Amino acid sequence: MARFRLEGSKVLAxxxxxxxxxxxAKNGAMVAYDGEMTFKKLTGGGDGLRGMVTRRLTGExxxxxxxxxxxxxxxxxxASDISLVRLNGEKLHVExxxxxxxxxxxxxxxxxxxxxxxxxGNGLFTTTVEGTGLAAVLSDGPAVLLRVSSGMPLQVDPGAxxxxxxxxxxxxxSGVNFRTVLGEGSGESFQVRFEGEGVVYVQPSERxxxxxxx
Amino acid sequence: MSGESPVHEPVVFDARTLxxxxxxxxxxxxxxxxxxxxxxxGKMIAYYGQIDFHGIGHGPLDHLIAASFHSPLHAADWVVxxxxxxxxxxxxxxDVNSFDLDDGNLTVRSGNLLAFEPSLSLKQSIVPGFLTLxxxxxxxxxxxxxxxxxxPPVRVDPQALVGWADCPSPCHHYDHAYLQGVLGGIRAMTxxxxxxxxxxxxxxxxxxxxxxxxTEMLLAERNAGAVPDQAGVPGPG
Numbered sequence: 095m096a097r098f099r100l101e102g103s104k105v106l107a108x109x110x111x112x113x114x115x116x117x118x119a120k121n122g123a124m125v126a127y128d129g130e131m132t133f134k135k136l137t138g139g140g141d142g143l144r145g146m147v148t149r150r151l152t153g154e155x156x157x158x159x160x161x162x163x164x165x166x167x168x169x170x171x172x173a174s175d176i177s178l179v180r181l182n183g184e185k186l187h188v189e190x191x192x193x194x195x196x197x198x199x200x201x202x203x204x205x206x207x208x209x210x211x212x213x214x215g216n217g218l219f220t221t222t223v224e225g226t227g228l229a230a231v232l233s234d235g236p237a238v239l240l241r242v243s244s245g246m247p248l249q250v251d252p253g254a255x256x257x258x259x260x261x262x263x264x265x266x267x268s269g270v271n272f273r274t275v276l277g278e279g280s281g282e283s284f285q286v287r288f289e290g291e292g293v294v295y296v297q298p299s300e301r302x303x304x305x306x307x308x
Numbered sequence: 309m310s311g312e313s314p315v316h317e318p319v320v321f322d323a324r325t326l327x328x329x330x331x332x333x334x335x336x337x338x339x340x341x342x343x344x345x346x347x348x349x350g351k352m353i354a355y356y357g358q359i360d361f362h363g364i365g366h367g368p369l370d371h372l373i374a375a376s377f378h379s380p381l382h383a384a385d386w387v388v389x390x391x392x393x394x395x396x397x398x399x400x401x402x403d404v405n406s407f408d409l410d411d412g413n414l415t416v417r418s419g420n421l422l423a424f425e426p427s428l429s430l431k432q433s434i435v436p437g438f439l440t441l442x443x444x445x446x447x448x449x450x451x452x453x454x455x456x457x458x459x460p461p462v463r464v465d466p467q468a469l470v471g472w473a474d475c476p477s478p479c480h481h482y483d484h485a486y487l488q489g490v491l492g493g494i495r496a497m498t499x500x501x502x503x504x505x506x507x508x509x510x511x512x513x514x515x516x517x518x519x520x521x522x523t524e525m526l527l528a529e530r531n532a533g534a535v536p537d538q539a540g541v542p543g544p545g
Contacts (some may be wrong), residue, residue, distance in 0.1 A: 177318065235335040235401025240354060241322035247356070254353035254398070293320055296354045298335035298398030 096197050098178055098228045105170045106178075106195060106230050112164030116198040119169055120232075121157035123194055129165015136160050156190040156202070156221060169195055174232040177239075177295065179259065186223040188231055188257035188295075197227030231257050233297035240296060242288045249285040253300030260292020323356035326394045329406065329446060337404045337448050339395040339423070346376065346430070347387045347397065347423045357393015364388060376429050397423055399450040403521075406448050409473075414447075415440045416471030416519075422448040434542060435478060438471070453522030460516055463509035468520045475516035483507045 096117050097109040105125065108117055112130075121135060136158045161167055170176075171194060179186055181200065196202060203222045223229050231237065233256045242248045242262060249267060258264075267285045288294055326332065328340040339345060341359060352361070364386050389395060398404060399422055407414070415433045424430065424447035433440045441447055449455070451470050458464070463481055472478060512518050 235398065236333050238332050238336050238354075238396065239318050239320040240326075240356075240396075241320045243322065246323050248354060249356075249359075250354040251350075251352055253350075294354070296396070297401070298333070298353060298404075299401040300350060300353065300398075 096228075098195075098197075098230065100176060100178065101168065103175050103236060104173050105168055106176050107166050107168050108161070108195065109166045110161070110163055114198075115164075116160055116162045117167075117195055118158050118198070118200075118202070119161055119167075119195040120171060120193065121159045123169045123171045124159075124161070125168050125170045127163075127165055127167040129163060131161060131163035131165060131167055134160045134162070156193065158202075169230070171232055174234055175236045175297075177231045177233065177237045179229045179231055179257070180227075181223065181229060181259070182226055184224075184259055186229055186231075186257060186259045187220050188223060188229075189255075190221045192232045192256050193221060193223070194230040194232045196223055196229045199227045200225040200229060231295060233295065233299075234301075235298035237295040237297055240294045242290060242292050242294060244289075244291065247287055247289045248294055249287050250294060250296055251300060252284055252286055254296045254298070255286060256295040256297050258288065258292055258294040260290065262288045262290040262292040262294070264288050323394050326356070326396070331404065331406070332396065334403050334454070335401050336396055336398045337406060337422075339397060339448075341389060341395045342392050343390070344426050345389045345395070345423055346426060347389055348399075348421065349385055349387055351397050351399050351422050352387075352389070353396045353398045355393050355395045357391060359389050359391035359393050359395060362388045362390060376426050397448060402450040402452055403454050404448055404450050405455055406446055408446050409441060409444060411444050412473060413440060413442045414471055414473040415478075416449055417469065420449045420451060420470050422450050424448070436542065449519075451519075451521035456520050456522065458512075458518045458520060460512040460514055460518060462518055463511050464518060464520050466508065466510055468523070469510055470519040470521050472512060472519065473517045475512045475514050475518065477511075477513050479511050481509045481511035 095111060096115055099107045099109070101107050108119075110117070110129075110131070118136065124131075124133065174194075176194060187205065193202075201224045203224070205220055205222050237256055240248055240250075242260070265287045267287045321332065321338075326338040328338070330338060332338050336353065341355075341357070347361075404422060409428060415435065415438050418437055418439050421430075421439055421441075424441060425445035427445035428441045428443040428447060431440045431442065432438075449470065455470060460475055
């Protein structure tokens with residue numbers, strides 16, 4: 095079965111045993127391989143016809159390839175840091191652009207996130223990964239994992255959000271007031287508030303967001 | 309199944325286990341906020357607790373600006389975080405470090421300063437593009453690659469300079485011998501005959517510390533504020 099190993103923090107090595115051993119990876123993220131590998135572009139994120147239509151409609155498009163073969167395949171993307179996430183039946187929410195690789199047994203899909211996506215400029219939807227196995231998540235700089243539990247909600251800048259897992263509710267929090275309108279905004283007017291039980295992955299960097307300058 | 313895959317259990321932080329005024333990793337810093345801090349706009353990545361962010365302008369924060377900025381001119385790039393909780397700061401995945409000033413002064417390139425305690429006061433440096441912190445307290449600065457501390461006398465590459473503490477003498481230095489004569493002139497003008505790109509440095513002497521980053525890539529400069537356009541004031545125009 096596929097074995098995931100991090101080479102340093104920015105390269106993922108996946109050893110495939112051949113046969114039906116497959117992983118799904120971000121299109122074009124292969125940097126090297128040994129052995130025999132075949133790469134097949136999956137249309138519409140590899141979620142089937144329905145998934146393809148959903149991804150088109152939601153703008154959460156994901157260029158995914160299926161990697162099959164025997165040997166070791168190395169993946170990397172713009173020197174981004176990689177975190178491995180083990181899933182045991184729970185669901186991982188991640189931005190499509192931050193998902194590097196998933197084990198063959200994991201299912202991917204799309205889900206509605208609400209206003210967080212809108213403020214991030216990433217659309218209103220996010221990608222979900224479900225099942226049992228490992229997923230590799232990309233972040234600009236090593237991701238910081240922050241636990242959310244009852245009585246300890248977490249606020250995250252939309253530009254620094256990467257992924258989350260667990261039973262979390264997210265709501266959009268805005269600090270826009272008359273000062274923002276006057277051009278005296280704080281630059282931190284929009285936050286996503288996570289409540290419940292789970293873990294949120296944030297990156298030590300901010301994507302440019304629509305709300306970022308307010 | 310991938311049971312045998314060597315995956316280290318990652319460290320998960322929460323409001324109690326996040327470091328107190330220390331680095332979470334080389335790229336993220338956790339502030340134990342109880343009161344106020346100044347941040348550069350857009351450097352907060354996450355927080356626990358009750359924290360409000362105020363843009364700086366006229367109004368209830370006027371006295372704070374008077375105490376900590378002395379000049380409203382560059383205040384627009386700064387935010388006051390007010391409340392109680394743990395605050396995570398980061399900047400484009402650059403290295404971040406905290407520094408303590410004890411009744412001292414430190415001058416830093418405007419784009420490198422991330423946050424500081426209000427017990428410090430921030431002023432424009434006479435050197436254009438630099439800011440000076442004076443007083444006692446903690447501040448956080450970003451650098452491209454880790455920061456190294458040098459003792460003067462030292463000459464540093466302009467692009468590698470992050471800042472300096474307590475040295476009163478930052479000045480330009482040119483390699484005179486290399487640029488001497490007709491050949492030297494041609495070299496300097498055209499690069500023919502091998503300009504090393506290292507003919508010009510900043511020179512520091514005296515008592516103090518010079519901070520350099522381990523790259524020559526500059527961080528984008530922040531507006532350090534305009535200075536009054538008057539005789540004897542370097543920088544304007």
